[in-house]
Amino acid sequence: xxxxxxxxxxxxxxxxxxxxxxxxxxxxxxxxxxxxxxxxxxxxxxxxxxxxxxxxxxxxxxxxxxxxxxxxxxxxxxxxxxxxxxxxxxxxxxxxxxxxxxxxxxxxxxxxxxxxxxxxxxxxxxxxxxxxxxxxxxxxxxxxxxxxxxxxxxxxxxxxxxxxxxxxxxxxxxxxxxxxxxxxxxxxxxxxxxxxxxxxxxxxxxxxxxxxxxxxxxxxxxxxxxxxxxxxxxxxxxxxxxxxxxxxxxxxxxxxxxxxxxxxxxxxxxxxxxxxxxxxxxxxxxxxxxxxxxxxxxxxxxxxxxx
Numbered sequence: 001x002x003x004x005x006x007x008x009x010x011x012x013x014x015x016x017x018x019x020x021x022x023x024x025x026x027x028x029x030x031x032x033x034x035x036x037x038x039x040x041x042x043x044x045x046x047x048x049x050x051x052x053x054x055x056x057x058x059x060x061x062x063x064x065x066x067x068x069x070x071x072x073x074x075x076x077x078x079x080x081x082x083x084x085x086x087x088x089x090x091x092x093x094x095x096x097x098x099x100x101x102x103x104x105x106x107x108x109x110x111x112x113x114x115x116x117x118x119x120x121x122x123x124x125x126x127x128x129x130x131x132x133x134x135x136x137x138x139x140x141x142x143x144x145x146x147x148x149x150x151x152x153x154x155x156x157x158x159x160x161x162x163x164x165x166x167x168x169x170x171x172x173x174x175x176x177x178x179x180x181x182x183x184x185x186x187x188x189x190x191x192x193x194x195x196x197x198x199x200x201x202x203x204x205x206x207x208x209x210x211x212x213x214x215x216x217x218x219x220x221x222x223x224x225x226x227x228x229x230x231x232x233x234x235x236x237x238x239x240x241x242x243x244x245x246x247x248x249x250x251x252x253x254x255x256x257x258x259x260x261x262x263x264x265x266x267x268x269x270x271x272x273x274x275x276x277x278x279x280x281x282x283x284x285x286x287x288x289x290x291x292x293x294x295x296x297x298x299x300x301x302x303x304x305x306x307x
Contacts (some may be wrong), residue, residue, distance in 0.1 A: 034200030086142025
């Protein structure tokens with residue numbers, strides 16, 4: 001297995017308190033790695049260590065087959081990075097900002113600037129000063145800057161913040177293109193689980209500074225469970241009917257009015273018929289599949305899907 005990026009027991013302490021604890025992660029060459037976790041879980045701090053913005057207290061980082069040392073800088077020329085909010089020279093145009101960045105990075109293919117601007121959908125505003133751009137446009141410009149030097153590895157911290165649903169879809173499609181057609185490897189943090197589910201090859205889940213799961217989306221999809229979700233007006237009565245009249249034992253109450261039934265042989269018609277006969281009101285009933293969101297929440301709650 002070829003890993004473009006891997007960490008080993010990566011740990012960071014501030015003022016004697018350990019905030020990142022022995023994180024060992026593996027990002028394969030040519031994949032999109034979705035880095036998930038709630039706010040304050042350690043995503044940004046881990047990414048800052050990977051990009052050498054802050055130094056780890058202990059542990060190792062290896063990128064492009066070489067260990068990252070305190071004075072390592074050359075590897076950064078092969079990376080594109082957005083950590084937290086992208087900062088620009090507000091009085092320069094979008095294109096001038098990209099040109100300045102490429103010159104700083106020692107990358108002199110000016111055609112790549114136009115290509116990056118086109119890829120993120122900013123062609124019509126490339127000559128506007130950055131201070132005139134909206135939050136979403138600045139986010140797109142940050143991605144354009146990150147890809148303008150044709151990096152091998154993209155490290156993107158919450159890159160779709162500030163975008164509307166159309167913009168989010170456009171960037172999701174762009175990330176897939178960068179990975180599949182341009183051969184870039186992407187490490188992306190996000191709290192939008194539905195988007196990560198649609199674009200990621202591997203998922204890493206971090207909680208309280210610890211990497212609690214690292215699993216391929218293929219494995220998650222293979223473990224997905226089909227179930228019937230029914231919303232009723234009386235959960236206690238509905239549960240009694242399921243157990244005593246339908247013979248269902250494998251179910252879970254997930255909300256005040258919501259039940260999930262996991263027995264494959266039971267149909268929606270069986271449940272509806274039993275509830276109607278015993279005067280249980282049904283507000284909705286649907287057959288569904290478990291999602292990345294459920295996998296994530298189960299993992300965070302310590303229930304976990306055992307793989």
